Amino acid sequence: MGKVVVVTSGKGGVGKTTSTAALGAALATFGQNVVVIDFDVGLRNLDLVMGAERRVVYDLINVVQGLAKLPQALIRDKRIDTLSLLPASQTHDKDALTEKGVARVIADLRRKFDWVICDSPAGIERGATLAMRHADIAIVVANPEVSSVRDSDRIIGLLDAKTLKAEKGERVEKHLLIARYDAARALRGEMMTIEDVLEILSIPLLGVIPESLEVLHASNIGSPVTLSNASSAPGRAYLDAARRLKGEAVTMTIPSDKKGLLDRLFGRRAA
Amino acid sequence: MNFGFLRRRSPASVARDRLQVLLAHERSFRGKADLIAVLRDEILAVIAKHVRMEPDSVQVKMDRGDSVTLLEIDVEISTPSSATLVAR
Numbered sequence: 549m550g551k552v553v554v555v556t557s558g559k560g561g562v563g564k565t566t567s568t569a570a571l572g573a574a575l576a577t578f579g580q581n582v583v584v585i586d587f588d589v590g591l592r593n594l595d596l597v598m599g600a601e602r603r604v605v606y607d608l609i610n611v612v613q614g615l616a617k618l619p620q621a622l623i624r625d626k627r628i629d630t631l632s633l634l635p636a637s638q639t640h641d642k643d644a645l646t647e648k649g650v651a652r653v654i655a656d657l658r659r660k661f662d663w664v665i666c667d668s669p670a671g672i673e674r675g676a677t678l679a680m681r682h683a684d685i686a687i688v689v690a691n692p693e694v695s696s697v698r699d700s701d702r703i704i705g706l707l708d709a710k711t712l713k714a715e716k717g718e719r720v721e722k723h724l725l726i727a728r729y730d731a732a733r734a735l736r737g738e739m740m741t742i743e744d745v746l747e748i749l750s751i752p753l754l755g756v757i758p759e760s761l762e763v764l765h766a767s768n769i770g771s772p773v774t775l776s777n778a779s780s781a782p783g784r785a786y787l788d789a790a791r792r793l794k795g796e797a798v799t800m801t802i803p804s805d806k807k808g809l810l811d812r813l814f815g816r817r818a819a
Numbered sequence: 820m821n822f823g824f825l826r827r828r829s830p831a832s833v834a835r836d837r838l839q840v841l842l843a844h845e846r847s848f849r850g851k852a853d854l855i856a857v858l859r860d861e862i863l864a865v866i867a868k869h870v871r872m873e874p875d876s877v878q879v880k881m882d883r884g885d886s887v888t889l890l891e892i893d894v895e896i897s898t899p900s901s902a903t904l905v906a907r
Contacts, residue, residue, distance in 0.1 A: 736829075
């Protein structure tokens with residue numbers, strides 16, 4: 549039986565979809581059978597970030613409503629054959645997702661894959677609560693910025709209250725993934741540090757993804773950053789996070805300010 | 820002499836401190852988000868057993884201060900003589 553992971557945050561634009569794609573691809577490169585599901589019904593984007601936007605025929609809603617079979621809707625990645633995508637619908641809205649239908653789809657996927665990674669929509673409404681409903685593990689994505697950290701705290705509260713595990717008196721395993729971290733800014737006291745965020749949210753750290761143009765480049769070309777440039781700083785950070793998710797002990801490396809003295813003097817931003 | 824003004828606090832530490840205060844508040848109210856609404860309905864139900872009440876005649880307000888939280892309940896009861904009794 550595979551593990552169900554929800555990638556969630558409350559706030560939009562913090563890097564849920566990027567992280568879902570990067571971690572999913574990373575786990576698949578380790579030989580794991582992975583499916584990534586887009587729960588952002590009406591505003592799908594995981595297909596685009598994965599580079600599969602032209603291959604979508606059926607979607608999650610079609611499967612939930614029984615109009616398509618699961619194998620028809622799953623899109624196998626062209627680069628790694630152990631990676632699949634279940635896209636969201638662009639035409640329906642979130643009300644088309646039924647609790648029962650989602651439960652059935654997740655149960656089917658759990659039997660077929662080692663990892664079922666659910667990309668949650670932003671917010672705390674129906675779409676987000678359905679995406680976290682069946683999770684064994686939650687990855688809370690946060691940026692070191694006040695509104696993102698506040699929303700993460702709210703999401704952690706929901707994970708402890710509204711998931712099936714919580715209702716059974718069990719606990720969803722929660723991990724914090726800090727994205728868009730700028731070491732130079734944190735060093736100058738302009739941005740909260742990793743320690744600050746950890747102290748406030750007090751859930752274990754899965755990884756720190758540095759702010760990087762590589763992430764933008766990866767989504768531009770429709771490839772998870774762990775495939776497009778696995779040796780880049782964000783690529784390595786995501787690969788390490790994926791290993792930790794698998795249970796490996798990988799030393800945590802906080803991206804540091806590697807700029808030289810000249811760059812620092814002239815205040816150039818790292819790419 | 821206090822030289823505290825020389826050590827201007829960094830924006831990041833201001834952010835951290837504001838969040839810690841705010842989240843301590845929000846966490847204490849987690850799961851009781853509609854405490855005010857529940858109080859309002861229950862107070863209304865108790866008084867309505869004895870006096871005829873309009874549904875909007877109970878106002879409940881909560882002011883969260885640094886050390887004390889003030890709960891303010893206004894109950895408006897219309898009397899047949901149309902004189903209004905306000906219990907506070």
